[in-house]
Amino acid sequence: xxxxxxxxxxxxxxxxxxxxxxxxxxxxxxxxxxxxxxxxxxxxxxxxxxxxxxxxxxxxxxxxxxxxxxxxxxxxxxxxxxxxxxxxxxxxxxxxxxxxxxxxxxxxxxxxxxxxxxxxxxxxxxxxxxxxxxxxxxxxxxxxxxxxxxxxxxxxxxxxxxxxxxxxxxxxxxxxxxxxxxxxxxxxxxxxxxxxxxxxxxxxxxxxxxxxxxxxxxxxxxxxxxxxxxxxxxxxxxxxxxxxxxxxxxxxxxxxxxxxxxxxxxxxxxxxxxxxxxxxxxxxxxxxxxxxxxxxxxxxxxxxxxxxxxxxxxxxxxxxxxxxx
Amino acid sequence: xxxxxxxxxxxxxxxxxxxxxxxxxxxxxxxxxxxxxxxxxxxxxxxxxxxxxxxxxxxxxxxxxxxxxxxxxxxxxxxxxxxxxxxxxxxxxxxxxxxxxxxxxxxxxxxxxxxxxxxxxxxxxxxxxxxxxxxxxxxxxxxxxxxxxxxxxxxxxxxxxxxxxxxxxxxxxxxxxxxxxxxxxxxxxxxxxxxxxxxxxxxxxxxxxxxxxxxxxxxxxxxxxxxxxxxxxxxxxxxxxxxxxxxxxxxxxxxxxxxxxxxxxxxxxxxxxxxxxxxxxxxxxxxxxxxxxxxxxxxxxxxxxxxxxxxxxxxxxxxxxxxxxxxxxxxxxxxxxxxxxxxxxxxxxxxxxxxxxxxxxxxxxxxxxxxxxxxxxxxxxxxxxxxxxxxxxxxxxxxxxxxxxxxxxxxxxxxxxxxxxxxxxxxxxxxxxxxxxxxxxxxxxxxxxxxxxxxxxxxxxxxxxxxxx
Numbered sequence: 094x095x096x097x098x099x100x101x102x103x104x105x106x107x108x109x110x111x112x113x114x115x116x117x118x119x120x121x122x123x124x125x126x127x128x129x130x131x132x133x134x135x136x137x138x139x140x141x142x143x144x145x146x147x148x149x150x151x152x153x154x155x156x157x158x159x160x161x162x163x164x165x166x167x168x169x170x171x172x173x174x175x176x177x178x179x180x181x182x183x184x185x186x187x188x189x190x191x192x193x194x195x196x197x198x199x200x201x202x203x204x205x206x207x208x209x210x211x212x213x214x215x216x217x218x219x220x221x222x223x224x225x226x227x228x229x230x231x232x233x234x235x236x237x238x239x240x241x242x243x244x245x246x247x248x249x250x251x252x253x254x255x256x257x258x259x260x261x262x263x264x265x266x267x268x269x270x271x272x273x274x275x276x277x278x279x280x281x282x283x284x285x286x287x288x289x290x291x292x293x294x295x296x297x298x299x300x301x302x303x304x305x306x307x308x309x310x311x312x313x314x315x316x317x318x319x320x321x322x323x324x325x326x327x328x329x330x331x332x333x334x335x336x337x338x339x340x341x342x343x344x345x346x347x348x349x350x351x352x353x354x355x356x357x358x359x360x361x362x363x364x365x366x367x368x369x370x371x372x373x374x375x376x377x378x379x380x381x382x383x384x385x386x387x388x389x390x391x392x393x394x395x396x397x398x399x400x401x402x403x404x405x406x407x408x409x410x411x412x413x414x415x416x417x418x
Numbered sequence: 419x420x421x422x423x424x425x426x427x428x429x430x431x432x433x434x435x436x437x438x439x440x441x442x443x444x445x446x447x448x449x450x451x452x453x454x455x456x457x458x459x460x461x462x463x464x465x466x467x468x469x470x471x472x473x474x475x476x477x478x479x480x481x482x483x484x485x486x487x488x489x490x491x492x493x494x495x496x497x498x499x500x501x502x503x504x505x506x507x508x509x510x511x512x513x514x515x516x517x518x519x520x521x522x523x524x525x526x527x528x529x530x531x532x533x534x535x536x537x538x539x540x541x542x543x544x545x546x547x548x549x550x551x552x553x554x555x556x557x558x559x560x561x562x563x564x565x566x567x568x569x570x571x572x573x574x575x576x577x578x579x580x581x582x583x584x585x586x587x588x589x590x591x592x593x594x595x596x597x598x599x600x601x602x603x604x605x606x607x608x609x610x611x612x613x614x615x616x617x618x619x620x621x622x623x624x625x626x627x628x629x630x631x632x633x634x635x636x637x638x639x640x641x642x643x644x645x646x647x648x649x650x651x652x653x654x655x656x657x658x659x660x661x662x663x664x665x666x667x668x669x670x671x672x673x674x675x676x677x678x679x680x681x682x683x684x685x686x687x688x689x690x691x692x693x694x695x696x697x698x699x700x701x702x703x704x705x706x707x708x709x710x711x712x713x714x715x716x717x718x719x720x721x722x723x724x725x726x727x728x729x730x731x732x733x734x735x736x737x738x739x740x741x742x743x744x745x746x747x748x749x750x751x752x753x754x755x756x757x758x759x760x761x762x763x764x765x766x767x768x769x770x771x772x773x774x775x776x777x778x779x780x781x782x783x784x785x786x787x788x789x790x791x792x793x794x795x796x797x798x799x800x801x802x803x804x805x806x807x808x809x810x811x812x813x814x815x816x817x818x819x820x821x822x823x824x825x826x827x828x829x830x831x832x833x834x835x836x837x838x839x840x841x842x843x844x845x846x847x848x849x850x851x852x853x854x855x856x857x858x859x860x861x862x863x864x865x866x867x868x869x870x871x872x873x874x875x876x877x878x879x880x881x882x883x884x885x886x887x
Contacts, residue, residue, distance in 0.1 A: 111707035119719050124726045132726045245876070249813065249869035251820050253840055254861045261847050359714060359825060378718050379826045386719055393712035401710075 094409065101405060105398045109182070112394040116387055117178045126153035126173075129383060133190075151384075152176055152187075177387070186388035190380060195388045199370065205275055206357030206369030208285060213292035213361075214354055217300070218347060220293055222340075225304035230331055232309060241302065248298030255295040256364045263287055273366035288365045292358065304343055311339040341412050348407045349400035356393055420498045422483040424743045429674045430481045450801065456881035461615070461623040463877020466870040468627035472635075473665050473867055480506040480666040502739040506666075510659055513642060516555040518654035521846075524855050525571055525645045527557035527564050556646050571641065578640030582632040589628060593621050649855035652842070657856050660834050661863045667835035668867060670746060671753070671819045672812040678754025679761065679811070684804060687762035688796055691769025692788070701766070705759040713756055714825070720752040721827040742830035749822070749829060753815065761807045768800055802882040809878045813871040820864065836864045 130147040131139055148154040153173060160171040169175060177187065186195035228240040264272040270287045311317070312335055320330045357371030366372070370389070377385035444450035457463050482505040485498040507514055521530035528550040535551045536544045557567050590612075597617055598608035612621050638658065641647045648657035690701035708716070728735075728745060735741035772778060773796075781791050816836075822828035823837025831838060839860040846853035 107703070108706050108710055111703065112711055115707060115711070116719065119723055123723045124730075128726050128730045132729055245872055246869060249865055249872050251817050251836075251840075251861060251864055251868075253820055253824060253844075254865075257840075257844055257847065257857065265847070353712065356712065360821065374715070374718075375825055378722065381722060381725075383722065386715070386722060390711055390715045390719055393715050394710040397710040397712065 098402065098406065101402045105402065108398060109395065112391065113178050113181065116390050117174060120383055120387055121157060121173060121177075129153070132381065177384075181388065181391045186391075187384050189377070189385050190382045195385055198373065199388070199392070202357075202368060202370045202373050203355055204369075205367050206355060206362065206371060208281065209288050209292070209361060209367060209369065210354040210357055212285065212289045213296075213358075214351070216289065217293040217296045221297055221300040222304055222343065224297065225301045225308055226331065226336060228301070228305050229308035229312060229335070230327070232312070241305070244298045244302045244305075246298070247294075248302070250295075250298075252295050252360060255291050256360060259287060259291040259294075260364065273364065275365075275367050284365070284367070288361045288367070292361055304339075307339050307342050308335060311335050314338075344411055345404055345407050348404045349397070351403065352396040352399040353393070355396055356389070419484040419486050422485055422502050424483055424502070424740065425747050426670050426674065426743050427481045427483060429677060429747070430478070430670065433673050433677060434478070447798070453802070453881045455618070457877050458619045460877035460880065461620045462873045463881075464620040465623040465627040466873035466877070468624050469631065469866065469870040470874060472631050473870070474669065476506065476662055477666040477669040479509065480504045480663065500737060502737065506662065510662065513656045513659040516646075516656065518553050518555065518646070518650045519551075520650070520652060520654050521853055522553055522556060522646060522650045522654075524647060524649040524657075525556075525567075525641065526553065526649065527560065527567050527645075528552055530851075530853065553646075556650075557644060559644060571645065574640045574644065575637050578636040579633060581640075582629075582636035585636075586625075586629045586632050590625055593625060597621060648859045651856050652846075657859050660839055660856075661859050663834040664836045664839060664860065664863065665867070667746065667829060667833060668816045668819060668864070671750060671829075672815040672871075674747065674750040675753045675757070675815055676808050676811060678751050679758045680804065680808070682754070683758040683761035683765060683807075684797070684800075686758070687765030688769045688792055688800065690762070691766040692773050692792060692796060694770075698766070701762070705762055708756065709759045714822075716756050717752055717822065718825065718827045720756070721749065721822075724748050724752070738832060742833040745830045746833060753818070757811070761804070764803055764807070765800055768803060769796055772796055772799055802884070806875075806879045806882055809871070809875040813868045813875065816864065816868050816871065836860045 126148050127144060130144040130153075134143055134147060145154065155171055155173050155176070158169075158172055158174050160168055162171075180187075184196055186199070189195050189198065224240070228237050231237050231240075260272060263269050264287060270283055273284075275281065275284050316338075317330060317334055320334050321327075325333070355370065356374075357367075357369040359371045359375055361367070362369045362371035363375045373385065374389050376382075377389070444454060457467075483502050484504075485500075485502055488497045488499055490496055519529060522528070523530060529552075531550070532548050533551045534546055535549055537547050537549070539545055552564075557564065557570070560566055560570060590609075594605060594609040594612050597603070597612050598605050601608065601611065603611065611617060612625075615622050638647050642656075642658060646656050646658070648661065650656055651660065686701045686704075690698040724745070728741065735744065778791060778795055781795055786794075819828055819835060820837040820840055823835060824841050828837045829835045839856060843853070843856035843860065846856065
């Protein structure tokens with residue numbers, strides 16, 4: 094098991110290097126730092142001096158890969174690639190346009206993101222699995238049919254509609270919760286209720302349908318027929334056998350997103366004014382803060398790869414048939 | 419007028435051509451033809467297909483672009499406007515040109531906001547008063563007799579509905595005649611057979627869907643000649659016009675993207691699965707790297723970089739429409755480049771299985787070349803996965819466009835799309851009284867389009883997936 098985890102971790106390194114090279118190529122080769130400077134400073138009437146100053150302030154005035162002018166190790170370290178891309182591996186993301194340290198910003202903004210994402214994830218999983226189990230229990234009845242119809246309709250609604258509609262209805266018309274913002278301590282709860290509920294509701298459609306097919310596949314297995322033949326009640330079959338076995342694909346399919354919860358949700362956070370990583374990313378995109386976007390791309394892929402490794406480990410934990418050497 | 423072929427038009431018409439060739443080809447493949455016949459039997463699937471056909475018609479009309487000729491003196495060389503219009507614009511000229519000052523509610527005769535206006539009193543003097551001004555075009559034919567608006571609207575809607583009902587009955591009769599001809603029945607027997615849902619093709623679903631489309635379209639047309647059916651937006655543009663224009667953007671995003679996705683996914687997926695070895699390792703590495711970057715962030719990074727390219731090379735684009743069009747295409751390419759990985763992985767897994775089957779091994783033993791095996795033996799047996807993925811992706815892409823446009827990395831802000839409509843309208847919910855029509859119209863049309871796509875996707879998946887049969 095340990096050897097397997099170590100091997101998977103080692104396998105992650107070339108992938109991270111690939112991600113790093115890809116983002117580097119996207120940000121520095123497709124466009125030169127001159128282009129970026131011109132974009133930031135305004136395209137027309139910008140002096141070469143201003144561009145040089147902009148580049149020097151951000152350390153973009155060095156060569157891309159090889160700095161022949163610098164001596165010793167500096168040939169490789171005094172370059173844009175080393176300073177902007179390679180240093181990400183040790184958690185140094187540089188500074189944002191407003192001069193703040195990105196790594197520090199990420200640490201403080203992680204908390205609000207998690208405060209929204211974790212309850213949404215846990216509650217959403219519980220609601221959708223229960224709903225799917227209900228539909229599978231009443232399979233081939235009108236309840237199942239209309240449940241599926243509801244799911245298809247719900248997954249056809251834009252995520253923006255859930256947020257805008259929910260905010261309008263519950264915050265503006267009924268005035269049950271504040272429209273947006275984030276507080277301290279217990280006060281935070283008031284701000285969290287609506288985004289979490291909207292997050293859960295908007296996920297119901299597609300997840301329920303997916304889980305329902307998993308349950309139905311499981312119901313047609315031989316061991317279920319055996320259980321019924323033994324004379325077990327339908328509820329005992331559903332909870333004792335079908336649910337337990339169907340949880341294997343559901344859990345392993347879900348584990349991969351757990352690390353990504355750190356990243357927060359782009360839409361929810363920006364609509365509800367939550368100072369998390371999602372709104373940080375959105376602000377960076379609209380302000381064209383390339384350093385922040387680059388950092389978020391890197392962190393996102395690290396978390397995704399962690400999720401993949403966790404998925405593989407969770408297979409061995411929940412499914413005794415699988416053993417990794 | 420001078421025809422203009424935008425790049426996205428080219429891709430759309432290429433897609434239409436590909437669709438026609440694909441339909442012709444699959445009609446001659448017994449297995450595919452049988453699967454499509456199963457789709458034709460599905461009621462929700464066929465109703466959805468009818469709706470999608472209506473959307474496609476709007477989108478195609480909107481893809482025939484031209485530059486209108488400017489009025490010129492006789493003997494002068496003809497000059498053309500800078501503005502690029504489409505056949506749809508020409509059809510909707512009254513909607514496009516009848517612009518109000520600012521917001522007005524659906525079917526309103528007066529504007530949304532009060533203004534200082536001159537009122538003529540009964541004794542003939544002019545008085546300045548703050549009131550809701552009359553709209554320039556909404557209900558203009560009523561004159562001063564605004565109280566008649568309700569009756570006028572009801573009358574127009576009813577006569578439009580009556581007209582739609584006549585057309586619909588004629589279409590039903592045509593369908594019944596076709597059923598009668600096929601089954602060698604009398605007209606009455608065919609009519610009953612059709613409505614019992616006893617036909618091999620789900621005629622009843624198609625006709626019900628057609629009836630709904632005709633009713634809505636007729637009411638919209640009947641009222642749009644006189645009123646703003648869905649109201650007007652901040653700059654006074656008709657919301658119905660914007661919604662209809664958004665359809666093309668959504669279709670381009672949903673379809674042209676797959677034009678990028680399919681070749682990449684098919685080629686790389688099959689090659690990885692069939693050849694294994696270093697090709698497999700390399701391709702797997704490639705898609706794991708692409709996959710591990712969260713989608714929105716990768717798209718954001720790519721779109722930001724594309725913006726830099728566009729902004730630093732203004733000389734590439736002759737008109738604003740051209741720039742917006744190329745930006746839309748670039749967005750499709752970026753979406754395609756980031757979303758081929760899922761399908762490629764599916765195809766690789768399937769190709770791994772197929773290469774071990776006897777018929778492939780027999781072909782190898784006969785000395786058939788690898789390329790021929792890929793093209794003649796593997797590809798046709800993977801087509802069902804490709805078709806399922808194609809229809810399943812469409813709805814996701816349409817929804818993604820709205821989100822991306824909201825984040826600011828979607829289509830050009832000057833291009834009318836569901837995303838830009840929602841983005842412009844969402845702040846209006848804060849007004850008092852609420853301006854809801856723009857937002858609701860965009861969401862409703864998007865919902866119908868995506869729901870139809872989802873229903874068709876389900877029907878196609880049920881018909882093509884061998885595990886379902």
